[in-house]
Amino acid sequence: MKRISLYTTMIGFAVLSSLSSCLKDESQPDFTKNQAVIELPIGSSAANGGGNSIAAAFTVDQTPSDYFVYVNYAAPEAAAQNVTVTLKVDTSAVTKFNTVNGTTYAQMPANGYTLAGNTVVIPTGQRLVKFPIKINTINLDPLKTYALPITISDGGGFTVSGNFGTLVSIITLKNKWDGVYTVTGTMLDTQNSALTGQYPRTLKLVTQGPNTVAIQDGDSFAHGILNAGAGSSYGSFSPVFTIDNTNSTITSAINYYGQPASNGRSARLDASGVNKFTMSADGKTPVSMKVKYILVQNGDRTFFDETWTYTGSR
Known part of the structure; x- marks a missing residue:
């Protein structure tokens, strides 16, 4: 009987030890140690390596249309300092997108859009900000579908997302009677x-x-x-x-x-x-x-x- 009691006790210690090991996060991720990533989070992906895209439509008008893409500081806590993110229009992304998806979207011409600058600041204590763009619809052909690719070229000292570092906006035009x-x-x-x-x-x-x-x-x-x-x-x-x-x-x-x-x-x-x-x-x-x-x-x-x-x- 003593042997059985001792054996049972040893099994109990083993189980407790195993549970203790789990509680020490041997198998669960510790999100508090995640490093911040800068990303363009809005859009859908075909999961084929062609990149993320989002559709937008604009009415042709003499006055440029407001448009923006979101820039996000992805981390457990909001930014502890101002983060200056640099973006660019990345024409190579359109070529890749068309090749992978079998599409023929036209690269938006330089006179089809206006950027207020090439940087945006994520303020201290925030995560998500807008990068503003003007779409000059009067300079575009309503019969074409355009692609405007925005890529993060510098994350302001933080890692740029591999999956959400580029966003291709697929842009169509409508006249006002449409x-x-x-x-x-x-x-x-x-x-x-x-x-x-x-x-x-x-x-x-x-x-x-x-x-x-x-x-x-x-x-x-x-x-x-x-x-x-x-x-x-x-x-x-x-x-x-x-x-x-x-x-x-x-x-x-x-x-x-x-x-x-x-x-x-x-x-x-x-x-x-x-x-x-x-x-x-x-x-x-x-x-x-x-x-x-x-x-x-x-x-x-x-x-x-x-x-x-x-x-x-x-």
């Missing part, structure tokens, strides 16, 4: 009475240039109609409207698929319509659009008379 609309109105096909209008309907106007937009239905450049009461659309037909920037008057309509398209369909503005956008008081956001246009195929075939009410951005 957006999602609820469309009501009438449609008359003079050649096929089975084809009728499908209203109300949610449609989009999608930027094609600084002052042009095309009708998009779902993910297709088209306009939903009814064929004997069933959902349909005219093949290879989507009006592209040109708008006067000074007063938001629609000056013309052509077919997105060609004028005419391969099936002989063209678009033409009906001069009897109001053909104009009503804009917000500051002139930057559409309220509604009234427009008449015609599908031309072997003459003036289909007449549209519509009101588009803006519901939000795409």
Whole structure:
């Protein structure tokens, strides 16, 4: 019995010793000893080595648009001193990103952005600050998708993150009439009475240039109609409207698929319509659009008379 008691006691000491060893953090990380890392934390990664990216869209305007990326002091405690971080536009990051992801984003030209400087200070007691950038949309092509790569070139004495040291901003442009609309109105096909209008309907106007937009239905450049009461659309037909920037008057309509398209369909503005956008008081956001246009195929075939009410951005 004494041997059993002694054996049991020895096992108990062993277990306690093992628990004590765990409590001394033999297997758990001690976060209090982590070294500070400087990073650009916002963005998503495809985990393929191409780098982190974030998407941003801007409306074309004479006035440059405000944009920023976050710079973070990653550590258990906030910065105990001012940390000056140096950043740069790193064109090599775009080449790498495109190569790895199979994309063809254009490097944003030098006149497409303005940096207030190349440094940002993380103040004592803080972690996260903004690095401000101006996007000069008027100098950019709305038909292109741009990449603006920002890289930390100096962490102010601290380690620069290997995974979050570069952020590629993928930038697209929209003109001020671009957006999602609820469309009501009438449609008359003079050649096929089975084809009728499908209203109300949610449609989009999608930027094609600084002052042009095309009708998009779902993910297709088209306009939903009814064929004997069933959902349909005219093949290879989507009006592209040109708008006067000074007063938001629609000056013309052509077919997105060609004028005419391969099936002989063209678009033409009906001069009897109001053909104009009503804009917000500051002139930057559409309220509604009234427009008449015609599908031309072997003459003036289909007449549209519509009101588009803006519901939000795409």
